[in-house]
């Protein structure tokens with residue numbers, strides 16, 4: 001069956017394809033015997049015979065990318081679902097590159113959230129800057145393995161430079177060890193694996209060689225802001241997801257510094273690991289990093305900071321105080337695909353002591369070569385050995401926009417979050433649940449006359465309605481025991497007209513769900 005022509009194709013592009021299809025037909029006649037046509041070429045028995053179609057395939061994607069990205073600023077975040085996804089039948093005979101790509105393009109049109117656009121406020125998800133996207137295409141084209149200098153001197157040098165630039169942006173000491181990861185979860189894993197190694201050595205055990213058997217439980221202390229990904233990392237490391245003790249002074253989860261100090265004192269000098277969160281996922285608030293660093297120094301503890309998005313506060317004089325003391329931490333995790341706006345999946349781990357970091361991830365095999373200080377083996381600094389050269393888009397976006405460009409973007413987002421916070425405050429049916437600390441606005445719909453349980457139920461339903469509506473996108477959470485919304489602003493494309501929809505759409509859908517509920521109640525009382 002012939003696939004439908006993608007709607008957005010330009011006349012010039014179709015002309016190009018027609019010329020190429022004619023050439024293919026000639027080619028087919030010359031080869032003879034190749035069986036059947038796919039919509040834009042003929043089927044191929046193996047990839048080698050597909051050599052000829054490479055340019056055509058790339059142009060198809062380029063055209064789609066241009067059309068997709070031109071529309072993404074105003075497109076609904078979730079298109080009304082119509083399609084059922086691409087074929088799920090494993091073909092015996094391939095359909096050909098063009099048919100396969102076309103099927104994916106058609107399917108993505110209906111099924112892909114416009115998460116790279118300016119109105120996706122769910123989770124904490126950035127977009128991809130033009131420089132980063134171009135560089136990401138280059139990354140796939142070059143297909144480098146960023147293991148070490150032998151596998152790719154280019155990828156290794158680009159990663160080394162990018163990590164040095166990031167250290168300088170975030171105010172981390174130049175001598176720290178660093179590695180690009182797949183995100184903040186894996187960066188937390190790297191930081192906490194380094195902490196585990198340090199802690200084991202304090203007990204006279206190389207846990208990376210001999211394991212944890214026979215050792216006491218590792219004390220891990222944190223606040224209520226501890227992110228699920230750090231907990232997951234502790235599970236993966238065999239430390240345990242239930243191990244962290246949280247010292248909390250209020251319903252929002254803020255750190256009780258005095259209680260933490262007492263708990264550390266009670267250890268009598270035994271090593272412990274503290275986890276600080278720079279940028280709570282619900283409110284954008286910060287653990288007091290400097291105070292935790294002070295405690296870590298006094299009691300001989302390791303301080304790990306999860307700064308997935310909050311570390312970007314370091315870029316603006318308006319917020320840099322939030323991450324004051326970061327250089328006194330022992331390990332730090334940051335995301336790239338959030339506020340840096342590089343493509344999924346990218347993050348960074350920084351560790352103060354290069355030997356501890358390398359000791360946690362080294363692997364020996366004669367053919368792999370050895371680590372040197374000036375030429376780090378990045379495959380020995382994180383979980384993966386074969387690694388995508390994720391630093392290429394990082395280098396490109398930093399080179400393209402520089403420190404000033406990122407400061408401007410961060411400050412624009414800070415102002416947009418304040419704008420939404422003020423709009424929430426001025427709306428009689430909305431309630432701001434937390435001060436706007438950074439780029440997250442935590443609020444709920446609060447019409448009069450409902451008790452807390454009813455408000456929770458209403459906000460849960462409203463959260464689902466926002467996602468279903470699709471004009472904007474954000475989810476629900478629980479904050480101070482209340483069901484709440486927490487739109488996060490991190491996308492380089494986001495402007496005032498985008499964030500203004502947050503309050504507008506919430507109130508509109510909120511009022512609608514109240515009138516539907518009132519209609520339902522009337523019917524029920526009549527019945």
Ligand SMILES: Cc1ncc(COP(=O)(O)O)c(C=O)c1O
Nearest residue numbers: 124183184185227229281306308
């Ligand atoms: C504070 C914090 N840490 C870690 C993560 C996990 O990041 P990723 O999903 O990139 O692994 C997030 C994600 O939102 C976060 O907000």
